[in-house]
Amino acid sequence: MVLGFSGLIIITTLAYHNAPPIPALVVDDKGVTLFSGNDIGEGQAVFLKYGLMDNGSIWGHGAYLGPDYSAEALHRIGEDTAETIAQQQFNQPLAALTRSQQAAVHAETAVVLKTNRYDAAKDILQLTAPEAMAYRQQFKYWADYFRDPSRNGGLKDNLISDPVELHQFTAFVSWAAWASVANRPGEEYSYTNNFPYDPSVGNQSTPGALLWSALSLMVLLAGTAAVLLAFGKFDYLGWISRGHHIHPQLLPGQSSRGQNALVKFFVVVALLFLMQTLVGGAVAHYRADPGNFYGIKLENIFPSNLMRIWHLQTSIFWIATSYVAAALFLARSLRTDEPRWLTGWTHVLFSAFAVVIAGSLIGEWLGISQLLGQWWFWFGNQGWEYLELGRVWQFLLVVGLSVWFVLLWILLRSRTLSQKAVRPIVRMFLVAALAIPVFYIPALFFGAKTNYTVVDTWRFWIIHLWVEGFFEFFATTVVALTFYQLGLTRRNVALRVIYLDAILYFLGGLMGTGHHWYFTGQTNVNMAFSALFSVLEVVPLTLLTLDAWDFVRTTRGECEVCGKAVAVPHKWTFYFLMAVGFWNFVGAGIFGFLINLPIISYYEIGTQLTPNHGHAALMGVFGMLAIALMVFVLRQTSNDIRWAGIEKYIQVAFWGTNVGLAMMVALSLFPSGVLQVWDVVQHGYWHARSLDYTGGDQARLLEWMRMPGDVVFILGGAVPLVIASIKGYLGMRTAAKESDQRIAM
Numbered sequence: 001m002v003l004g005f006s007g008l009i010i011i012t013t014l015a016y017h018n019a020p021p022i023p024a025l026v027v028d029d030k031g032v033t034l035f036s037g038n039d040i041g042e043g044q045a046v047f048l049k050y051g052l053m054d055n056g057s058i059w060g061h062g063a064y065l066g067p068d069y070s071a072e073a074l075h076r077i078g079e080d081t082a083e084t085i086a087q088q089q090f091n092q093p094l095a096a097l098t099r100s101q102q103a104a105v106h107a108e109t110a111v112v113l114k115t116n117r118y119d120a121a122k123d124i125l126q127l128t129a130p131e132a133m134a135y136r137q138q139f140k141y142w143a144d145y146f147r148d149p150s151r152n153g154g155l156k157d158n159l160i161s162d163p164v165e166l167h168q169f170t171a172f173v174s175w176a177a178w179a180s181v182a183n184r185p186g187e188e189y190s191y192t193n194n195f196p197y198d199p200s201v202g203n204q205s206t207p208g209a210l211l212w213s214a215l216s217l218m219v220l221l222a223g224t225a226a227v228l229l230a231f232g233k234f235d236y237l238g239w240i241s242r243g244h245h246i247h248p249q250l251l252p253g254q255s256s257r258g259q260n261a262l263v264k265f266f267v268v269v270a271l272l273f274l275m276q277t278l279v280g281g282a283v284a285h286y287r288a289d290p291g292n293f294y295g296i297k298l299e300n301i302f303p304s305n306l307m308r309i310w311h312l313q314t315s316i317f318w319i320a321t322s323y324v325a326a327a328l329f330l331a332r333s334l335r336t337d338e339p340r341w342l343t344g345w346t347h348v349l350f351s352a353f354a355v356v357i358a359g360s361l362i363g364e365w366l367g368i369s370q371l372l373g374q375w376w377f378w379f380g381n382q383g384w385e386y387l388e389l390g391r392v393w394q395f396l397l398v399v400g401l402s403v404w405f406v407l408l409w410i411l412l413r414s415r416t417l418s419q420k421a422v423r424p425i426v427r428m429f430l431v432a433a434l435a436i437p438v439f440y441i442p443a444l445f446f447g448a449k450t451n452y453t454v455v456d457t458w459r460f461w462i463i464h465l466w467v468e469g470f471f472e473f474f475a476t477t478v479v480a481l482t483f484y485q486l487g488l489t490r491r492n493v494a495l496r497v498i499y500l501d502a503i504l505y506f507l508g509g510l511m512g513t514g515h516h517w518y519f520t521g522q523t524n525v526n527m528a529f530s531a532l533f534s535v536l537e538v539v540p541l542t543l544l545t546l547d548a549w550d551f552v553r554t555t556r557g558e559c560e561v562c563g564k565a566v567a568v569p570h571k572w573t574f575y576f577l578m579a580v581g582f583w584n585f586v587g588a589g590i591f592g593f594l595i596n597l598p599i600i601s602y603y604e605i606g607t608q609l610t611p612n613h614g615h616a617a618l619m620g621v622f623g624m625l626a627i628a629l630m631v632f633v634l635r636q637t638s639n640d641i642r643w644a645g646i647e648k649y650i651q652v653a654f655w656g657t658n659v660g661l662a663m664m665v666a667l668s669l670f671p672s673g674v675l676q677v678w679d680v681v682q683h684g685y686w687h688a689r690s691l692d693y694t695g696g697d698q699a700r701l702l703e704w705m706r707m708p709g710d711v712v713f714i715l716g717g718a719v720p721l722v723i724a725s726i727k728g729y730l731g732m733r734t735a736a737k738e739s740d741q742r743i744a745m
Contacts, residue, residue: 001506001510003506003507004506004507004509004510004511004533005510007510007511007529007533008465008510008511008513008514011457011511011514011517011522011525011526011529011530012457012458012461014522014523014525014526015453015454015457015517015521015522016454018191018453018521018522018523019191019451019452019453019454019521020175020178020179020191020192020451020453020521021118021120021123022037022040022041022175022451023037023118023123023124023125024036024037024123024124025037025123025124025125026124026125026126026127026171026175027124027125027126027127028126028127028129028132029126029127029128029129029132031126034127034132034135034136034171035167035168035170035171035174036171037123039167039168039171039172040168040171040172040175041172041449042168042171042172042449043167043168043169043170043171043172043173043175044172044448044449044452045168045448045449046160046165046168046169046172047069047169047172047173047383048377048381048382048383048384048448049367049370049376049377049381049383049448050155050159050160050305050368050370050383051303051305051306051309051367051368051381051383051388052066052069052305052383053383053384053385054304054305054306054308054309054312054383054385054388055152055153055155055304055305055308056068056069056072056153056689057069057070057606057689058070058173058176058452059176059180059192059195059196059452059456059519059520059521060195060196060519060520060605060606060685061385061456061516061520061605061606062385062606063305063308063385064287064606064607064608064610064611064689064694065152065153065154065283065286065287065290065304065305065308066152066153066155067686067689067690067691068196068606068685068686068689069173069176070173070176070177070179070180070196071177071180071196071198071685071686071689072173072686072689072690073138073173073174073176073177074177074180074181074196074198074201074203074686075198075200075201075684075686075687076134076137076138076141077113077131077134077135077138077174077177077201078109078113078134078181078198078200078201079134079200080130080133080134080137081109081112081113081130081131081133081134082094082105082106082109082200084129084130084133084134085105085108085109085112085130086101086102086105088130089104089105089108090105106200109130109200109201109202110200110201110202111202112128112130112131113131113181113182113201113202114181114182114183114190114201114202115182115183116182116183116184116185117182118182125178135170135174138170138173138174139166139167139170142160142166142169142170142173143160143161143166146158146159146160146161147161148291149290149291149297149299149303150290150291150292151290151291151691152290152691153286153287153290153304154286154290154291154298154299154303154304154305154307155299155303155304155305156299156300156303157299157300159303176452179191179192179521180192180194180195180196180203181201181202181203184523189206190203191521192519192520192521193206193208193209193518193519193522193523193524193527193602194206195518195519195602195605195685196519196684196685196686197602197603197680197681197684197685198684198685198686199684200684205599205602205603206524208524208527208528208598209518209527209598209599209602210598210599212527212528212531212532212598213531213597213598213599213600215531215532216531216532216534216535216597217535217597219532219533219535219536220535220536220538220539223508223535223536223539224539227500227504227539227540230500251569252569252570252635252636252638252639252640252643253636253637253638253639253640253643254636255636255637255732256332256338257338257342257343257736258332258338258339258342258343258346259329259332259333259633259636259637260637260732260736261342261343261346261347261350262325262328262329262346262633263633263634263637263725263728263729263732264350264729265321265322265324265325265350265353266322266325266630266633266634266725266728266729267725267726267729268318268321268350268353268354268357269318269321269322269325269626269630269725270318270630270718270721270722270724270725270726271722272314272317272318272321272357273314273318273623273627273718273721273722274714274718274719274721274722275310275314276310276311276314276315276318277710277713277714277717277718278714279307279308279310279311279314280311280710281707281710281714282298282302282304282307283304283307283308283311284703284706284707284710286299286304286307287694287700287703288700288703288704288706289700290304290695303368305368306364306365306368309364309368309381309388310361310364312385312386312388313360313361313364313388313389314361315618315619315623316386316467317357318626319471319622319623319626320471321353321357322626322627322629322630323471323474323475323478323626323629324349324353324401324404325629325633326478326629326630326632326633327404327408327429327433327474327478328346328404328407328408328411329633329636330478330481330482330485331408331411331412332411333485334411334412334417334419334422334426334481334485335411335412335416335417336416336417337416339410339411342407342411345407348403349400349403349404349407352396352399352400352403353400355396356393356396356397356400359393359396360389360390360393363379363380363381363389363390363393364380364381364388364389364390366379366380367379367380367381367390368380368381376390377390377391377447377448378390378391378392379392379393382448383448384455384459385459386459386462386463386467387443387459387462391444394440394443394444395444397440398437398440398441398444401436401437401440402437404433404437405430405433405434405436405437408429408430408433409430412426412429412430414426421491422481422484422491424491424495425477425480425481425484425491425494425495425498426481428477428480428495428498428502429474429477429478429480429481432470432473432474432476432477433474433477435470435473435474436466436470436471436474439461439462439465439466439469439470440462440466442458442461442462442465443458443459443462445458446458446459451521452520452521453520453521453522456516456517456520456521457517457520457522460513460516460517461513463516464509464512464513464516465509465510465513467618467622468509468617469505469509469510469513471622472501472505472621472622473501473502473505475622475625476497476498476501477498478625478629479577479625480494480495480497480498481494482573482632486570500540501540504536504537504539504540505537505540507533507536508533508534508535508536508537508539509534509536509537510533511529511530511533511534512530512533512534512535512536512537513530513534514526514527514529514530514533514534515530515531515534515596515598515601517530518530518598518601518602518605519601519602519605527598531597531598534596535593535596535597537588537592538589538592538593569635570631570632570635572631572635572647572650572651572654573628573629573631573632573635575654576624576625576627576628576631576654577624577625577628579620579624579628579654579657579658580620580621580624580625580628582620583616583617583619583620583621583624583661584617584620584621586616586620587613587615587616587617587618587620587621588613588616588617588620588621591609591612591613591616591617591670592613592617594609594613595609595610595613603677603680603681603685604673604677604680606685606689607673607676607677607680607688607689608669608672608673608676609669609670609673609674609676609677610673611669611673612665612669612670612673615661615664615665615669616661616665619657619661620661623657624657624658627653627657627721630721630725631650634646634650634724634725634728637728637732638728638731638732639735642727642728642731642735645727645731646724646727646728646731649720649721649723649724649727650720650721650724652716652720653716653717653718653720653721653724655716656712656713656715656716656717656718656720657713657716657717657718659712659716660709660710660711660712660713660714660716660717661709661713662709663708663709663712663713664706664709664710664713665709667702667705667706667708667709668702668703668705668706668709669706671702672699672702672703675698675699675702676688676693676699679693
């Protein structure tokens with residue numbers, strides 16, 4: 001932790017120093033003001049207020065329905081600059097020139113754009129006459145872009161028509177384009193390490209991207225060898241303890257009143273999961289056929305950027321809700337008694353989560369619809385991808401998670417535990433739980449006008465450090481407690497796995513956060529450290545296969561000691577945990593490693609290979625674990641008779657979610673991502689992200705190929721889980737009433 005956080009804090013501090021400057025004034029060759037630094041800040045706010053980060057992207061980060069705004073602006077500025085130079089030097093349009101003359105014009109264009117004319121002492125950026133003329137031609141293009149939903153990925157008609165806002169937006173994306181191409185002082189590459197790839201303006205990959213990619217492969221091999229050595233020393237570091245009889249301490253159907261009160265959380269989990277799948281299908285349709293949702297003008301009510309916001313937010317909410325409820329359920333199971341306050345505080349926490357979830361989703365709709373006025377940032381849609389919920393809802397979320405931790409801590413005080421032996425696991429569990437509210441706080445460190453580089457630095461403290469990091473570490477401790485309670489693993493075996501996961505995560509995952517910052521205004525210092533350390537995140541994923549057969553044997557109910565059959569009441573929990581291992585290896589390991597090397601990321605970031613990794617990793621790992629915990633709780637709160645009516649839906653959901661996800665990846669996301677990266681290499685990043693490519697027949701056909709997987713995933717996965725959760729909740733309520741009547745008699 002000391003090593004990892006030291007490096008991460010240094011890189012974060014350097015982001016403030018190395019971020020592309022926002023000049024006070026941008027002027028033309030005659031000193032006439034084109035736009036100001038305030039216009040750039042206001043333009044960024046316009047970008048956020050209208051939810052454009054959930055339509056397109058800046059420097060590769062954002063959504064994929066629209067273009068990369070910085071890449072599109074840069075290429076158009078390059079084209080217009082080249083056209084002006086052609087007229088100045090040859091008195092002819094660029095298209096009329098010979099190939100040699102065109103090559104000369106493009107070379108001169110690259111020199112003009114690559115030359116950094118920012119005067120730090122005066123805080124003024126001066127553009128050449130061709131650049132200034134190119135900038136002025138941006139207004140009409142962006143006005144046309146926002147006019148037609150079929151040409152912008154399903155935004156509202158005439159989304160931005162106010163001339164002032166168009167001026168501010170153009171200033172922002174033009175600044176982002178300038179930072180993408182102008183050389184950093186004293187260097188031969190731009191503020192974004194020459195991203196995006198666009199040879200027509202002189203943007204090529206830097207030597208560092210290739211060098212650090214090659215050296216990181218050496219670190220990967222060394223890290224894998226070191227962990228395999230540790231496996232040899234400890235004989236075995238897997239989850240399942242070998243050579244002992246299974247003596248579960250948790251028996252199904254014997255839940256307490258406080259644990260029963262947690263079942264309603266999982267009804268919400270299932271409903272949010274269903275909502276996420278439905279809006280996800282709508283987002284895919286917008287990409288396949290924008291501006292025509294089966295003859296309905298859907299964008300006037302539910303535009304594509306709102307659908308994507310809800311798709312991201314509901315995924316985070318249902319997964320987090322499952323973890324929160326399951327943690328309280330497990331904490332209660334470790335006590336000898338149940339405190340009187342548990343049921344009441346469970347209801348309070350449920351109400352708080354309901355308010356935050358419903359309030360933020362409605363607020364995002366109102367914000368996108370521009371119905372909140374100047375309060376859009378506080379109660380509506382902040383606009384930052386993954387962190388769209390308004391700032392007020394973020395404060396309430398931190399408070400709610402803090403209350404949840406306090407409840408866990410009170411439940412798990414050492415004197416209340418049923419066994420002293422479990423205390424070391426509990427301590428790790430509480431530390432991991434505390435990290436969840438604490439490491440969400442960086443989401444409050446920036447505003448709508450903060451320098452984009454600084455914001456993206458803190459944003460990935462949440463996306464990578466919070467979601468992919470401490471949520472993963474927390475999940476490890478939850479699985480450890482579950483296995484220990486079920487008698488599948490000894491205490492020290494579980495602790496070894498927790499410590500190994502922590503060491504590998506803190507060593508590689510903390511500084512590895514910087515692999516998201518290769519091209520967002522950071523220098524080669526970040527690229528070097530992040531590339532070398534982030535590859536270590538793959539190491540624990542490659543070791544998951546060592547646990548595979550033990551999980552299979554466990555679900556078959558074979559006792560290793562006596563060879564007799566053993567009843568496995570949590571069979572489907574283990575099936576979903578096996579799915580977690582599979583998708584962790586495929587989604588986070590294979591697909592994640594595929595796009596994380598700097599030289600690959602340079603061409604890939606923001607293409608369909610990114611959501612290919614995202615779907616397989618977020619749903620396949622965190623989502624499958626959330627479902628596994630839901631199945632665990634439903635089984636624990638149901639007797640054998642009630643479970644028989646629930647289990648058949650769980651079985652369908654298991655195959656529906658896994659087969660549906662595999663179909664999405666195999667039929668659409670992966671092949672479309674590979675072809676899009678190929679187009680980047682052939683024509684430049686701007687082209688692969690433009691409607692010229694994404695609106696082509698091939699790209700849209702591959703997007704339509706998502707439909708079979710989506711249908712299987714929704715109808716075979718999400719719907720059965722909703723039915724199972726409702727049946728589990730109603731059955732639990734009926735059993736509780738019958739129990740109260742017996743006690744009363």
